[in-house]
Amino acid sequence: MTNTDSIAPAHVRRRGTYAKTEATRQAILDAALEVFSGSGYRSGSLREIAVRVGMSEAGLLHHFRNKSALLxxxxxxxxxxxxxxxxxxxxxxxxxxxxxxxxxxxxxxxxxxxxxxxxxxxxxxxxxxxxxxxxxxxxxxxxxxxxxxxxxxxxxxxxxxxxxxxxxxxxxxxxxxxxxxxxxxxxxxxxxxxxxxxxxxxxxxxxxxxxxxxxxxxxxxxxxxxxx
Structure with a gap:
């Protein structure tokens, strides 16, 4: 299967949950707040946060490179x-x-x-x-x-x-x-x-x-x- 994302223009690759908008960033921070406050930092997972926002874990990592950076x-x-x-x-x-x-x-x-x-x-x-x-x-x-x-x-x-x-x-x-x-x-x-x-x-x-x-x-x- 061709990886069209790797060859598509930059403006196409950044669409959807990969677009770094302020609204998306705030939604991620709100979801992380809920997860970290409920489960603790060590138990809270990036996958759980991503699901709450309605994106993939890869999409979440596009906005924040790791869980520590998100915290x-x-x-x-x-x-x-x-x-x-x-x-x-x-x-x-x-x-x-x-x-x-x-x-x-x-x-x-x-x-x-x-x-x-x-x-x-x-x-x-x-x-x-x-x-x-x-x-x-x-x-x-x-x-x-x-x-x-x-x-x-x-x-x-x-x-x-x-x-x-x-x-x-x-x-x-x-x-x-x-x-x-x-x-x-x-x-x-x-x-x-x-x-x-x-x-x-x-x-x-x-x-x-x-x-x-x-x-x-x-x-x-x-x-x-x-x-x-």
């Missing part, structure tokens, strides 16, 4: 969203903490993102896991961001007495992870935004009612504060 793309998409929500370089410490709350609200609207992070962070403690270096960097970045926010609040005299920014940042991350796991186990147990506000207020003096994104009248409709 990196899924995590990069997650980070792009986080950077658009949390002003990590802001001098306003309260603005950074409010951004973390808004990001949590966004993540809660897409359970697969939370499940993926929880599943991978447990798997990735193994140094040979493709996401190990990512999570080392991610936790370091999150600690630095929260520590900088608390340092700015300390500068303004708003950090609780006896608190140090670095120790508080480490504790906050641990508690945020714990809240996330509780939410995954039973989503009726807690409201993540309310719990994070209460948590942050144990470390810093923040009047949420008086600041944008707080719990005042402007927050009657949370969707208004959630990026699309």
């Amino acid at each position: 990196e793309a899924v995590l990069a998409a997650k980070d792009d969203r986080a950077r658009s929500i949390v002003p990590s370089d802001s001098e306003d410490g309260a603005a950074v903490l409010r951004g973390l709350i808004t990001l949590a609200e966004y993540n809660m609207s897409i359970p697969g993102v939370v499940e993926l992070f929880a599943t991978l962070s447990a798997e990735a403690t193994a140094p040979d896991h493709p996401a190990h270096a990512y999570f080392v960097r991610r936790y370091a970045f999150t600690r630095t961001t929260i520590e900088r926010a608390l340092t700015n609040l300390e500068r303004d005299g708003r950090l609780r007495h006896g608190m140090t920014p670095r120790r508080a940042a480490i504790t906050i991350i641990a508690l945020m992870d714990g809240l996330q796991i509780q939410w995954l186990l039973d989503r009726s147990v807690l409201d993540m935004a309310d719990e994070l506000r209460a948590l942050f207020m144990t470390f810093a003096d923040i009047d949420w009612d008086a600041e944008p994104g707080g719990s005042g009248a402007e927050e009657d409709d949370p969707a208004e504060d959630t990026p699309s």
